[in-house]
Amino acid sequence: MKAAVVLMAYGSPERLADVPAYYSDIRGGRPIPAELMADLVERYRRLGIDDGSPLNAITEETRAALERELVDVPVFTGMKHWAPRIADAVDRAVASGAETVVGLVLAPHYSSMSIAGYRQQLEDALGGRAELAFIESWHDEPGFVDLLAERVRGTEGHVVFTAHSLPARILESGDPYKEQLLETSQLVAERAALETWSFSFQSESQTGEPWLGPDIIDHFRELHGEGVRDVLVCPVGFVADHLEIRWDLDHEAAEQAEALGLGFRRVEMPNADPAFVQVLAGLVRRVLAVPSEA
Ligand code: FEC
Numbered sequence: 001m002k003a004a005v006v007l008m009a010y011g012s013p014e015r016l017a018d019v020p021a022y023y024s025d026i027r028g029g030r031p032i033p034a035e036l037m038a039d040l041v042e043r044y045r046r047l048g049i050d051d052g053s054p055l056n057a058i059t060e061e062t063r064a065a066l067e068r069e070l071v072d073v074p075v076f077t078g079m080k081h082w083a084p085r086i087a088d089a090v091d092r093a094v095a096s097g098a099e100t101v102v103g104l105v106l107a108p109h110y111s112s113m114s115i116a117g118y119r120q121q122l123e124d125a126l127g128g129r130a131e132l133a134f135i136e137s138w139h140d141e142p143g144f145v146d147l148l149a150e151r152v153r154g155t156e157g158h159v160v161f162t163a164h165s166l167p168a169r170i171l172e173s174g175d176p177y178k179e180q181l182l183e184t185s186q187l188v189a190e191r192a193a194l195e196t197w198s199f200s201f202q203s204e205s206q207t208g209e210p211w212l213g214p215d216i217i218d219h220f221r222e223l224h225g226e227g228v229r230d231v232l233v234c235p236v237g238f239v240a241d242h243l244e245i246r247w248d249l250d251h252e253a254a255e256q257a258e259a260l261g262l263g264f265r266r267v268e269m270p271n272a273d274p275a276f277v278q279v280l281a282g283l284v285r286r287v288l289a290v291p292s293e294a
Contacts, residue, residue, distance in 0.1 A: 004098035006089045009106045011079025012055035025081045055242035061272040069281040087125035103134035110137035111177035139180040143279035149191035151267035157230035161185035163237025165201035165211040203244045230263035
């Protein structure tokens, strides 16, 4: 049976001039207040995207490494909000002769407001042309937990696990997102034998409704009030360096920590680390029921 992988990522504008079209795609056509647009353009400018988009480059590096690892299963990148689109990746997978398409998202936790959207785009594009093997979530994958545990083990700081916030209304429909995030954090903390850790959300958007909290900025204030003096931030809901890491954490959260007199460090992201690529390859092999070579 011939298979191909559609490796899905959020996607990022390639240059500053792309930001309005990219933001419109994220908003699904809903109007964007001018000040929010200006603010986003400024964040990307300060990130230096005209010299290269970190996320798109890392996604390509990860794709190529995964394809080498899988040997005879081609891997095509599909972005949720930028090019190459998920639909283009699906067309290329089908053209490669795949009878089964594996859908794998570079985000470990399921939510109706994140992974379900990737799945919808993939299913619409596939239109029954091949069998779909979609990996819904991999938040408790032992290799992923080990990889994060390696990065926090032995720290003397208080570990703050983080993930992208979502509108709080997701909890009313029994969405597993928050539960899965706490499970990953708990598993990593146990594996690394951490003495002190907590979880907070980050990167909330201004959409006029309540989002899941606590937000990391408020959380730092609480921790400082409790006597914590050093934090090590470990994002569990993202796997690559991008705007939400390099701006929201390395700039905004770090600035807040400095104002409080809190020592701030962040773990390295998995990016295209060979150990992380092994984790992804294991997920694909399992869903295709191909035995691991290891
Ligand atoms: O580096 C980059 O260029 C892209 C960084 C990036 C990642 C990312 C991941 C997630 N998001 C999730 C949910 C939402 C919801 C909204 C929303 C809005 C934005 C905006 C930008 C943006 N997100 Fe994102 N997200 C990234 C970037 N995200 C830019 C728009 C400006 C802003 O609000 O700051 C609100 C949409 C709306 O207004 O309707 C909801 C979730 C993830 C993690 C899972 C995943 O990676 O798919 C959940 C990376």
